[in-house]
Amino acid sequence: MTTHLPPTVTPPIRILMGPGPSDIHPRVLEALGRPTVGHLDPFYLQIMDELQGMLRELFRTKNRMTMAISGTGSAGQEATVLNLVEPGDRVLVCVNGVFGMRLADMAGRAGGEVTTIEKPWGEVFSADEVKQALERVKPNVVAIVMAETSTGAWQPIEEIAAAVRETGAYLIVDTVTALGGISVEVDKWQLDAVYSGTQKCLSCPPGLAPVTFSDRAVEKILKRKEKVRSWYLDVSLIANYWASDRVYHHTAPINMTYALHEALRIVLEEGLDASFARHRKNQSALKAGLAAVGIGYATQAGRELPQLNAVKIPDGVDDLTLRKALLERFGIEIGAGLGAFKGKVWRIGLMGYASRESNVLLLLAAMEQLLAEQGHKFTQGAAVAAANKCYVSR
Amino acid sequence: MTTHLPPTVTPPIRILMGPGPSDIHPRVLEALGRPTVGHLDPFYLQIMDELQGMLRELFRTKNRMTMAISGTGSAGQEATVLNLVEPGDRVLVCVNGVFGMRLADMAGRAGGEVTTIEKPWGEVFSADEVKQALERVKPNVVAIVMAETSTGAWQPIEEIAAAVRETGAYLIVDTVTALGGISVEVDKWQLDAVYSGTQKCLSCPPGLAPVTFSDRAVEKILKRKEKVRSWYLDVSLIANYWASDRVYHHTAPINMTYALHEALRIVLEEGLDASFARHRKNQSALKAGLAAVGIGYATQAGRELPQLNAVKIPDGVDDLTLRKALLERFGIEIGAGLGAFKGKVWRIGLMGYASRESNVLLLLAAMEQLLAEQGHKFTQGAAVAAANKCYVSR
Numbered sequence: 001m002t003t004h005l006p007p008t009v010t011p012p013i014r015i016l017m018g019p020g021p022s023d024i025h026p027r028v029l030e031a032l033g034r035p036t037v038g039h040l041d042p043f044y045l046q047i048m049d050e051l052q053g054m055l056r057e058l059f060r061t062k063n064r065m066t067m068a069i070s071g072t073g074s075a076g077q078e079a080t081v082l083n084l085v086e087p088g089d090r091v092l093v094c095v096n097g098v099f100g101m102r103l104a105d106m107a108g109r110a111g112g113e114v115t116t117i118e119k120p121w122g123e124v125f126s127a128d129e130v131k132q133a134l135e136r137v138k139p140n141v142v143a144i145v146m147a148e149t150s151t152g153a154w155q156p157i158e159e160i161a162a163a164v165r166e167t168g169a170y171l172i173v174d175t176v177t178a179l180g181g182i183s184v185e186v187d188k189w190q191l192d193a194v195y196s197g198t199q200k201c202l203s204c205p206p207g208l209a210p211v212t213f214s215d216r217a218v219e220k221i222l223k224r225k226e227k228v229r230s231w232y233l234d235v236s237l238i239a240n241y242w243a244s245d246r247v248y249h250h251t252a253p254i255n256m257t258y259a260l261h262e263a264l265r266i267v268l269e270e271g272l273d274a275s276f277a278r279h280r281k282n283q284s285a286l287k288a289g290l291a292a293v294g295i296g297y298a299t300q301a302g303r304e305l306p307q308l309n310a311v312k313i314p315d316g317v318d319d320l321t322l323r324k325a326l327l328e329r330f331g332i333e334i335g336a337g338l339g340a341f342k343g344k345v346w347r348i349g350l351m352g353y354a355s356r357e358s359n360v361l362l363l364l365a366a367m368e369q370l371l372a373e374q375g376h377k378f379t380q381g382a383a384v385a386a387a388n389k390c391y392v393s394r
Numbered sequence: 395m396t397t398h399l400p401p402t403v404t405p406p407i408r409i410l411m412g413p414g415p416s417d418i419h420p421r422v423l424e425a426l427g428r429p430t431v432g433h434l435d436p437f438y439l440q441i442m443d444e445l446q447g448m449l450r451e452l453f454r455t456k457n458r459m460t461m462a463i464s465g466t467g468s469a470g471q472e473a474t475v476l477n478l479v480e481p482g483d484r485v486l487v488c489v490n491g492v493f494g495m496r497l498a499d500m501a502g503r504a505g506g507e508v509t510t511i512e513k514p515w516g517e518v519f520s521a522d523e524v525k526q527a528l529e530r531v532k533p534n535v536v537a538i539v540m541a542e543t544s545t546g547a548w549q550p551i552e553e554i555a556a557a558v559r560e561t562g563a564y565l566i567v568d569t570v571t572a573l574g575g576i577s578v579e580v581d582k583w584q585l586d587a588v589y590s591g592t593q594k595c596l597s598c599p600p601g602l603a604p605v606t607f608s609d610r611a612v613e614k615i616l617k618r619k620e621k622v623r624s625w626y627l628d629v630s631l632i633a634n635y636w637a638s639d640r641v642y643h644h645t646a647p648i649n650m651t652y653a654l655h656e657a658l659r660i661v662l663e664e665g666l667d668a669s670f671a672r673h674r675k676n677q678s679a680l681k682a683g684l685a686a687v688g689i690g691y692a693t694q695a696g697r698e699l700p701q702l703n704a705v706k707i708p709d710g711v712d713d714l715t716l717r718k719a720l721l722e723r724f725g726i727e728i729g730a731g732l733g734a735f736k737g738k739v740w741r742i743g744l745m746g747y748a749s750r751e752s753n754v755l756l757l758l759a760a761m762e763q764l765l766a767e768q769g770h771k772f773t774q775g776a777a778v779a780a781a782n783k784c785y786v787s788r
Contacts, residue, residue, distance in 0.1 A: 012437055029429070036599050105625055109623050231500045232627075
């Protein structure tokens with residue numbers, strides 16, 4: 001074998017302001033590289049317990065079955081669907097972006113009889129729209145995305161959850177981009193299966209998926225007639241490892257657990273309400289700055305997620321040229337549009353550690369430079385001035 | 395909320411000589427904590443290409459579809475099964491330990507009609523035994539474990555693979571504990587779907603699963619009538635992200651990719667043949683040392699894996715007491731027995747970076763101390779002397 005080895009990985013330093021991964025907190029990155037122990041080491045089992053405790057605080061739940069799935073957010077998504085949906089179950093999926101579509105795809109693979117209701121990209125569902133569908137479809141399971149990462153839309157959940165609960169159906173909620181950035185109340189809203197990811201508002205690298213299941217969801221899972229269609233994602237098996245008997249299931253991603261442990265400590269040190277307020281504050285500055293140079297939102301007014309801003313690319317500005325220059329000249333990553341928004345929208349993340357005043361100001365200053373280069377008309381300095389006005393008025 | 399935060403993670407320093415995770419190479423741990431970039435960053439895409447190239451060298455294959463699944467080894471295992479097995483496929487699974495049993499479980503969940511053949515724990519299958527089953531069952535898919543982590547048995551693959559290929563069936567091979575420690579020849583042996591893990595002989599934390607699929611396996615997958623039963627593990631979708639079009643599937647575990655990249659560099663720097671020889675050498679010293687204090691193997695003679703030694707716990711020695719003392723007084727982790735071997739067997743790993751002369755000597759010295767404390771009869775110093783003799787005679 002004539003091996004020509006590549007050099008060791010030397011990553012460029014980026015400011016991650018896309019739809020995720022977001023900026024990793026330096027303390028999290030440092031925790032990631034701490035010495036690995038065995039997955040049944042008494043020390044590791046204690047870390048798992050602590051992790052579960054902190055996840056319960058974050059999800060605002062007492063659910064016993066609260067843990068991290070050994071995969072990225074999509075693995076958590078599929079874990080909720082594959083476990084809750086049995087072949088023949090009627091599943092209602094609310095689709096207003098990529099991640100709703102994915103829920104419908106997954107529910108079909110689980111053997112569910114899937115019905116979707118749809119809204120245009122950027123819009124959210126009203127409680128009445130969901131109620132009408134509940135009456136028509138009479139689903140066993142309902143799935144909806146709280147923070148649609150493809151459109152930046154903030155879907156209100158509380159009233160919809162109450163309506164679903166009234167019918168006896170089980171509700172799956174996607175909080176991948178929501179958790180840590182906006183209020184998620186699993187117990188108060190009586191949600192049945194909720195999943196998230198580490199690489200959004202938790203400022204942790206991708207690789208684990210926090211999930212929580214209500215007691216009634218667990219009951220449905222334990223009564224299944226057919227085995228879950230994935231052994232790896234079968235939460236009744238995974239839960240035996242997280243529970244006190246510690247039955248071996250698979251080798252947990254030890255170092256990722258260290259990183260998430262530190263990430264949760266950081267979020268809870270700040271406090272959830274303080275974190276939500278910070279996300280709102282930085283969004284309002286970004287929004288004011290963008291408005292000052294004529295850039296508006298692609299998301300339904302009033303439903304823009306504080307942590308993910310889907311904004312319209314101005315006429316005459318080339319998407320790729322601008323994003324490439326942002327990355328190469330400033331090290332800033334923002335996200336392209338997906339699906340219906342491809343080429344029309346930028347997705348600017350202000351998630352977790354990335355939601356900082358410095359990031360907002362630097363991005364706006366850099367955007368002014370690059371927009372001017374592309375001949376976009378606006379008053380130079382207007383974006384930064386408008387943002388600063390928001391911060392000064394604190 | 396009255397949060398009582400746990401302190402930051404401060405792991406004890408362990409010497410990992412169990413069935414995995416094994417000792418992580420310091421260079422790998424350091425690479426893990428390097429700055430995170432986006433999963434579509436041009437830099438990251440290049441790292442993925444390099445990773446694929448190195449994985450192909452390790453698997454000794456030209457297979458285009460060679461990549462890392464975003465989960466632990468078990469996710470790779472299920473990815474091969476769920477993709478290759480279609481509902482109604484006849485699947486023959488060879489079971490001689492935990493991981494064969496798991497393959498059978500997964501094949502059932504995939505909708506396969508599963509037939510198992512079995513051998514006692516610690517033994518391997520002969521080519522004739524498999525040939526007879528092939529004639530009887532006429533399977534579409536066959537699955538077998540090359541390095542059974544629960545028993546330390548080294549299953550010869552080449553002749554069995556030829557027999558399976560002759561029938562036209564597809565062969566899945568588990569190389570989780572094999573890869574990097576013993577010879578795996580994907581192209582030469584014409585294997586169809588092969589999976590591994592990062593935390594065994596690659597000296598990398600758990601969290602990714604290297605996999606490779608032959609062109610004919612890919613053809614079978616692309617012709618499926620029913621969608622793969624997991625979206626997350628659907629390799630036809632995952633491959634679009636690894637291929638030149640880079641279609642977004644899920645957010646890859648960026649930092650784990652850095653770690654695996656460095657781990658593969660280390661293995662290929664040493665060279666595969668040199669690595670295999672090192673594993674054999676250290677095993678022979680361990681084996682001689684253990685024999686000198688009356689400890690023998692639970693695995694069929696001649697089929698003991700160099701990287702994983704399943705040895706019989708001597709009569710009168712308490713399993714838990716000894717393993718606890720090894721961990722607490724020496725920081726050494728060895729593995730307990732699983733299933734049929736529970737309480738009867740220790741599993742001593744000498745995998746990757748952990749397969750070092752220092753580890754062998756320290757373990758034997760510590761074992762002598764602890765065995766003496768438990769009243770086990772042997773000549774003090776005999777284990778270390780026997781091992782040293784192997785090294786001196788180099």
